[in-house]
Structure formats: C-alpha cells, structure tokens
Amino acid sequence: MYWWHKAAQETLAGRTRRFGFITTNSIKQTFNRRVVQSALDEGIYLIFAIPDHPWIDATECAAVRIAMTVGALPVEVCLHASPTPPAKPTSKIASKLAPTPSPTGRLYEVTREIPDEETGEHSIQLSCDLGKVHADLTTGTDSARISPLKANEGIAHMGMKLHGMGFMVSKDEAATLGLGKTSELSNHIHPYLNGRDLTNNSRDALVIDLFGLSAAEVRERFPKVYEHILRTVKPERDQNKRATYRDRWWVFAEPRPLMREALNGLKRFIGTTETAKHRLFSFISGSVMPDQKIRVVASDDAFLLGTLSSRPHLVWSSLQGSTLEDRPVYVNSTCFDPFPFPDCTEAQKGRIRKLAEEIDAHRKRAQAQHGLGLTDIYNVLEKLRAAAMLTAKDKVILDDALVSTLLHLHQELDAAVADAYGWPWPLTDEEILERVVALNAARAAEEEDGNVRWLRPEYQIPRQKEGKPKDQSELGLTDAAGSKPSSGKKERPAKPSPVGPQAAQPKIAWPKSLAERAKAVESALSAATVPVTPSELAQRFARAKPADVAEILDTLVALGRARAGDMQGTFVR
Template sequence: MNLFRRAKALLSTDEPSAATITVAQPPTIAQPQAPDAAPRHLLVPAEAAGDAESDALRHRAANALVGKHLKRPEPAAVDPTPPAPAAEPSLESTLTPEPEPEWRPVALAANRGKFFQSPTPVGKGFILEREEAKAVLNDWSIPYSDVVRPYLTSEDLAEDPRQQSGRWIIDFGQRELDEAGRYPRALEIVEQRVKPERDTNADESFRTRWWLFGRPRLPMRAALDPLKRYAVLGSLGRRMIVAWAHPWIVASNSTMIFAGDDDYSMGILLSGAYDTWARAGTLEGDLRNTPTAALATFPWPDPVDARQREAVSTACVTLYRRRSELCREREVGLTRLYSLGWPEANPDLAKLHRRLDEAVADAYGWDPSIAADQARILERLLELNREVAEGRRPYSPFPAAG
C-alpha cells in the first residue's frame, strides 16, 4: 500500500489529529529547495536488502515526495432543514495519488568491492580516551602505533572543525594472540576490559578470539591497504557528511567506507546527485548510507571521458579546500557550517557546490539545468539503475588498479 492510499485511509477517520498530513523533504547540502512537483517514482532499496529492511526502507521512500500536503475536507455544517445537502468534496479530488514505482533499484555488481560497512569492535573496552592513548603511544620501546590508532565516528565527521577523531582504539587487525602479546600494554587493556564481556557472549568466535574486533571487515581492509587515503561517509543524520581519512585511522561502525582515493570519486560522493539518491529512500531527511539503501544501488556516471573526469576532480578539490578553510576559520563542524544561514551565509561555497553539481551532470551526459532539479535527477538515476541491472547498458565505472 503506497503512501497516499495510507493517507487516504487515515484521513477518513474522525480523529482531529488526522486532519492534515504533510510529507516534506528538507533541502540537501548541494541542492536548493526541491521543486514543487514530486518525483514520478519513489526510490526504494534493493530487494537484496532482505524482507525486514526492504519493508522498512520502502516506507521511508515516502520522503521522495516533496512538499505535498494532504488535507481531509471539512464536513458540511449541520442544518436541521437544509434545502439541499451541500456536496462535500471527495477524497479523490483532494488527494493526488502518485503512481506505484515502476522499478525498485537493485544492487549493481560493478559497485561491489568499493563500499563497506566500517568495522564493529563488539566491546567498548577497545576504545581509549586521548590521554590514555597518549600514555601508551609514548612508550617508545614498542611500536604501539601498529595497534593503537585514531577512531573516527560520525559525530567527529559532523562536529569537529577538521573532521578528526577525538578518541583512539586498540585494533589488533587479524593478529593471533601470541602476536598481539608483542604489544603488552594494549593487550592488557583489552584483556581487562573486553574479555570479561566477551566471555559471556553467545557467539563462540567472540569468546575464543576476544582480543580481535567482532566484525573486522577483512575485505574492506584488503581494499584499503594500497590506498593513500579513503572516503568516510556519515551513515546517519540530516546532512550528507563525506570526508577523507588516512588509512591509519579506524572508522567507527557508524560510518561507511568508500575504497577509493581519487578526487573524481570524492566529487561524485559530494554531489547533489548522490545526495538526492541517498536521501530519496529515507524518512524525514535522515540519511542511511547502508550498502543496500544507497551505495550499492547508486549508478555512477559511465562512460566518462578525461575532460569530464578532470572537471569533476577540479571542482571537488576547490570545494573541499574551501569547505575545510571555512570550518577552521569559524571553528565549526560541517553540520553547523551547512546549518547557519545556508546557503546565504556561504555564497561562495554554495557557488562551488553548483559548479560541482553541473560538472557531475555533464559526466552523466545531462543538461546542466538538471543539476538543480531533484525530481529529474531521481528519474534519470532510477532509469540508469534499471538499464544497468537489465543488461541494456554497459557499466564499469571503476577503472582497474594499475
């Protein structure tokens, strides 16, 4: 049952609270307020997400309808001797139902191996405050920096002016217990704080390998190993948060990872096109950058020529640099930067976002005007996902390494 049929059922009740229903989506970072007309399709996640997740996210897809107000008609006044009953407006005349989506996006095979959920420690005892980590790292007799690393969370991405971590974490990677013993101070902390909790865990592997992260994400580690940096995406929140991180940094499980270090890819992730796609399947504007909800289904531009790639890269570098400068100058994180009078308070940054969005639109082969039109962006991305999934369009957006 789609949103409008559910709204119709609700509005037919006698509850005063059901008199008006509003479905709205806030503006994105890179886009102005969405146009008045709603998209023809509701973006929903891949079927591969699983029934429970798919059902939940399918309801969140209602957020793709922008600025629609649904009102129950007021009842006619009661007149004991009316000459003729006044005709009430019908629900059909006050509700404009959207058609059912013709296509539900699916995960694209070529996107595999590029996006990952960050590691899950399974045990708060792995995490160290700054001073405790400093004390361990200052023991120069042992290279503790091998296993004591900065720990970057979604909150750090959103609130820290430099998008840097505030805490640290002990991460033994896949070292066996005897190897972990080469870092005695770190292992002692984990044994005292993590092992007691793990000893009662129902998962046997968590109990027997208590010094290791519960979900270390080995494919992710292999993908990041040759890179000079990687992109971290805040997985929840009203703002699209993307930033670079050094491979030494461990991103928390509240984030997602893109295994790429080129400015072109960062430009696509910072664009209004990706933001629109990610936001379209959400509830009340909250972004959920899970592989099935957005990253795995998102159709990247392909093919892209050298000129288009360079244009996106250049726009991205300029935007990212200016964004970082403003955060440092004002000592604010990205959330505040994009909340305080945006975009009027930062016209130069807004202009750089528009330039990036137009470069990305060109990479897709779209007219520049589409860069500011969320409805048309969704329609085209949805059709592109379908063409790729059905084998009607070649799709290899990520060049092989080397």
C-alpha cells in the same frame, strides 16, 4: 511485515478483496520494501498510502511516525486505459523500463502538522498525488526495480564495530601502553573516527587494533596492551551472547577484513556518516580507522567524491536510503551499489575532481580555523539556497565559513556532474530520478553482455578473476582465534559440508518472489545437519546473495521458525 505479507496472500487467493495496515514508517526501508514489492509483482496494487504520519498518544506519552497502506487486486475497469496493449519491449533496457498496466492509487503526504497543546493531538494537513504507488510508497519513477551494478562491487563498506570501549584510548593512555617506545605497536594503534567526529570536530581518539594477532602473540609482544584489553574489554565480551565475540575478545567484534583489503595502499578514502541531516562526503586519511557509523567508499579519486557530493547522487540516496526519525540513513546496498557513475571524458573528470578537492579543503579549513561543525555550516548553506532569513548566529557562520563561496562551489559541481552525464541543467528531482533509473537499467543490460565500467579496475578486475569470496572465513584471513593461519602447520582435514549430502547435488534455482525464497531457505535450513551461516546456505542456491539469505533467516528467527546457532552468525531450524 509477516501479517502484511499474509494479508496480501489472502487477497491474491481471492479470500478477501482488500487489506489495510498501520505500520511503522520503516515499511519503506530495504527489507520491508521487498515484502511490498513481492506482493506488487504478484498482482497486488496499492490504492492508498501515507508513508509518514505522526502517531500521538498523550495518555501513553507516545510520539512515533507511522505509515498507512491499503492493498487490493486490480479490477477490469481500472486497467490500462488504452484499448490496445502496450508494445512489447524490443531490448533488455526497454524491458527493464517498460511500464506495467496498473490502476491509479492515492498517495498522501503530510504537508503541515499543528499540535494542540491541551489535548496533545496534531491537526494534519495532507496533499494528494494520483498515480501508481510503488513499493517505496512514492509515485512517479519506480526506483524499486533497480539492479546492483558489478562496476561498484567491493567499493562500499561499513566501518569497524568494536564492542568494547576499552579499545579506544587517549594519546596519553596510548603512550602509557608503550606507543612510541614499544617496537611495532604503532602498527596496532590508529586514529579513530566516528560519525560525530566526521561531521563536527574530531576528538583525536585512538583505537587499539589487534586484528591478525592471536591472544598469545598479543601477550608476548605487547604485554601492557594485553593487560589493558583483558581488564577493559574481556569482562564486557564475556557477557556477549555471540560465541565468537566472547572467544575472540581481544579483536574488534566486526574487524571488516574485506574493507581492510579494499583500503590497503590508499593514502585517503571517502567517508560519509550513516545517519545525518545533510548527506556529506569527505576525504579521510588512510591512517584512520573508521567506526561502524561511517560508510566507507574505498577510493582516493576526487572524481568519485565529487559525483557522490553532487545533486544527482544526493537526490538518489535520499530516496533509496532509509530514515531514522527524520534523518536520512545511507545504505550501501541501495544507495551506492546500484548508482551509475558518469562515463565521461578525462577533461570532465578533471573539472569534477578540481571542484571536489576545493569543496573538501574549504570545509576542512573552516572546521580547523573556527571549530565549526559541518551540520552548522550546511544549515546555513541550505538557508541561503532557500533564500531564508538568517539569524545572528547564522551570519557569524556565514562569514567564518565563507558559506556563499561554498554554495557557489556546489552549484558549479552540480552543473559539472550533469555535463558529465550529458544532461541539461538544472533538473527537477523527479527528472534526476528518471535519468538515474534509466541509466541503471542501461548499465545493468551492458553488464549482462560483459561490458562493466569498473570504478577501480586495478583493484576490482583481479579480484573478479580470482573469484574472490565475500565471506571472511573463505578469505583465509583468520582462524578461530582471529589470526592468520600459519603456513608451517599441517592443514586440518576438511570438515563435512554443513548442508550434508545435498551439497553434492546441483544447486537449487533461486526463486523470484520473496515468499518462495523464504520457503526455499526454510527448507534448506531444515535439511542442514549442523548450524550454518547465510553464506553457506546461499551456496545451495544458484545466484542467491548471502545478504538476502541472511535477511530471510533473521525474519524466520523473529517468527519462531528458526533460531540462532551456538556459533556467531549461524542458524538452525
């Protein structure tokens, strides 16, 4: 995306009239989309786009998906058709939703692909839609201008990243290591679930979780476990480029302390597979340790499960998420954080909870009794929805999983969630997006005035009052060895700020455009006297998010304008 950004800047400077690129279809994904949005905010408009097109090269045996985009500056004749300028927005909500004058672009979608077996080429049929082309390469409702909501903060997380297959053990292996015999070992061996387990049938895998213990404590309290991890995990970790992964080899690479805190005390939570053909949310037992391929929603409320499983959220997440090949990818920051949940009566919530519990129990029963995977069940459900022909295998699944009943429950859930929003039903996908985007703007405006509709107020409000930090090191959960600091030891003197004398100065304003943010981050990194983390660098700016700084730093590394520091997660100029 560097050259896309560079070409947009050349066009804005008047040194060229338009530019075009063939890129991978990941241009629609979160970070790349921000590059495009930055150019649109500065005056570029997209006059031509194909978001997803096959790229076939029989000679090189290549078969990938690409996108095509053409950007240009507006010309006077293409500007707003009305002779009078649009009225100035009268409220915060209206300003967020107000249309901006823009020329018409052409958005082409591939409607049919016909491969030629002799040449390997594909004959493509396209449909064309005229309108303003947004940064996500769609027309219609502009969902690129949505805001994350405080109401959803601290609820959605990514599961554990192990980086060591030796952490996973069978029941027999766990028994050999002392499970059931060694005191307190049951606190450190848990059921483990990955994305395939969630959508198909669980392997009944267990995982050794030593988070919160030092290596010495593991060796003294659980010698067999220490020996096992020493043999099966440490050799792999010794080869890892990240210093903390190497040094803290007995602990998961990413132990997710914030997720642990959010799940503490919950008997169940909500999970969905990161990448899946069908976007399905399920309740997971609180005793389970989720893998990194599971997106975790830290709530035991079936009202949230029902809303997430309903058509409004599914339409929203399919647009806001990413894609891997042709499968949707659920991204917490764009799918969950900005999504406005309905603010409704207890009776409406009760109806949604009842239907969500029924759907979850129905699916689990079919999986347990017939060994069916959720993907197979929902393949049949979607065929029923489309009134498509069923195969013999489909008919068996239809009968075993009672798929017609499951479809009926989903239809009732969709209607119940629409009623909770106060919307008519049914709605088209575009009408759903219009309403969700409008509601996001309304909620964001409310939150600016201090009115936050928390999802878990009993958990979120105390954290906000405490000013709970987001960085693991700031939480005080672990020291360099991965164990909680002992209160009996003297505290070490505070080390100098990594950003040197500048840390005492007023914070720098966080620029609005991506290009200016990149310059500001590079400048701050150059001024740092030691390697810094994205969180530390973000503290130099007012309202900068560590995640945004991290993405810019990763881009600077890719461009050769920064490099990774010696310690995991740090950067230097």
